[in-house]
Amino acid sequence: MSVELKPLTGRIDDVGGLVSLEAYREAGGYEAARRALTEMTPGEVQEIVKEANLRGRGGAGFPTGVKWSFVPDVEGRKYLVCNGDEMEPGTFKDRYLLEYDPHLLVEGMLIASYAIGADQAYVFLRGEYHEPYRQLDAAIRAAREAGLLGDGIFGTSYALSLDIHRSGGRYICGEETALLNALEGKRANPRTKPPFPPASGAWGRPTIVNNIETLCNVPGILSHGAEWYQDLGIGEDSGTKLYGVSGRVNNPGLWELPIGTTIREIIEVHAGGMMEGYRLRGILPGGASTDFLVEEHLDLPMDYGSIQAAGSRMGTGTMILMDDSVCPVGISLNLQHFFAQESCGFCTPCREGLPWLEQVLADIEAGRGEPGDLELLDKNAAFIGAPGNTFCLHATGAIEPLQSALKYFREDFEEHLATGRCKYRDVMPVQESAG
Amino acid sequence: MSEVEFIEVLSNEEIDLIEEAASHVPDRPSAAIEALQIVQEKRGWISDQSIGAIARLLGMSAAELDSIATFYNLIFRQPVGRHVVMVCDSVSCYVMGCDNLRVAVEDSIGVKPGETTADDRFTLLPIVCLGACDRAPAMMIDDQLFGPVKADDLPGILEQFE
């Protein structure tokens, strides 16, 4: 029952914790993969995923079935790579899926690999994810032993091997072409596109990169059909979404809800509203690299189109709330510190520009700002963030929260310049960053 | 040094694990990051000698392997203490007071980020979002995650790591 309404987390709710292979199979697990491999052609699997309108949950929202169809029909090795880097600050959704229902990912990857003709799949997992690694590793071993991976799966001639690559760190590894370089044991600099990974990816072979949550949606679509999946969503988008809230709310956490649930419902009903004595001021709707939204946006549905129309991105769907005890300049400095530190250093506007932005913000925050600083920030942020001026979207993502903070919280920046001090510090002393 | 001596820096167990990792990728240098992790797991960090030995085993130059090792922040090219304490400094934890937590950790163990205690018990490092933002402020010691951590919780947490 709950699995039909909550295909990603319903099993976890039913079992009340980690879903073992037995529990997963008892709940109908691996039957979708069996049907795909024994009764459907790879093309038919692609078609149903396309029809379901599953869109990438890694941040960009690209239609998954369409991406799969870009894999050329050529002989030789093809790869499926699952992006389990989850390093976007404020994001903690993929961790949950791996820690509690790792077989859902294994089955999703089995179906996806079959659909694109891959015989080797990898999960690229961030290095700090120790518990998710233990659970996924155990699940892969159990699946191998049960004949769900390896040669001749379900008595067919299809074979798949699935391995985990544990990352050595760095946010840029999440960018799909940087990820492929890391997977190949190299430095994680992004690659020139085109060629795009479906044409030439890991070791120069056709490769599909998909997020963990994206792949976890696949078994449900195969079990219940494209129409069922479309009907799960409230607005234009299909399916459910793992939404998260962090910050000063009564009940921070993660919930699987129909995609298109409003921001207000997520914050007020599921996250239990703001803690007493704190007022909501800003929302980073989908991780650190998305533009701030404010109170007037609370009634927007959290779907790709609505959030984009409001000038931001749904991103990973895990939102970070800024309350009225948090300094907008301080949070902007924190964000730029992250992006400057995580620049891979490949192109100049990002390598030189982001630390410069960080320094200007640090000066303003410390009361050393100068007249004209804000206009200078506006101008340079626009230059650094313009797609095309940098090699990958890291710099663009870095600029989004800054430009929106300068827009929505400008009076706070101006007050720092005018008074040479931070009034938030007077209320809640924060230590000078040692970094 | 001869080739044999270079490889002998690695234990048989390390070599077996690296060979196993190399069998999952199309060519040996592609296992570079796994190999670094395998050796670090055993020795705590990656010395110049380890770089030379791993590079030789995988058929690549030491300079190339070193440029890879230094790119990744979870590969330690300097010795670290018996336990690595990482306090998240990303945005959700910032909102929930990670600066105060970091200062409390500094005061408890007596070192600043990037430093190791004199008894080699702890190395303190900053870390980006640990994917535990609903439990902010979060920190990790070795492979264990803690959060939300209040300053009062610290003594009880730290004493688990001798």
Ligand SMILES: Cc1cc2nc3c(=O)[nH]c(=O)nc-3n(C[C@H](O)[C@H](O)[C@H](O)COP(=O)(O)O)c2cc1C
């Ligand atoms: C700087 C940067 C970091 C990224 N980090 C991640 C990540 O941690 N996880 C992820 O799934 N996608 C991440 N992405 C998006 C990936 O490049 C890619 O679009 C995604 O993995 C595709 O999967 P999907 O279509 O299933 O969403 C990142 C992109 C950029 C530019």
Ligand code: SF4
């Ligand atoms: S934009 Fe930044 S992260 Fe992306 S390639 Fe350029 S330097 Fe590297």
Ligand code: FES
């Ligand atoms: S921001 Fe600290 S765990 Fe995510």
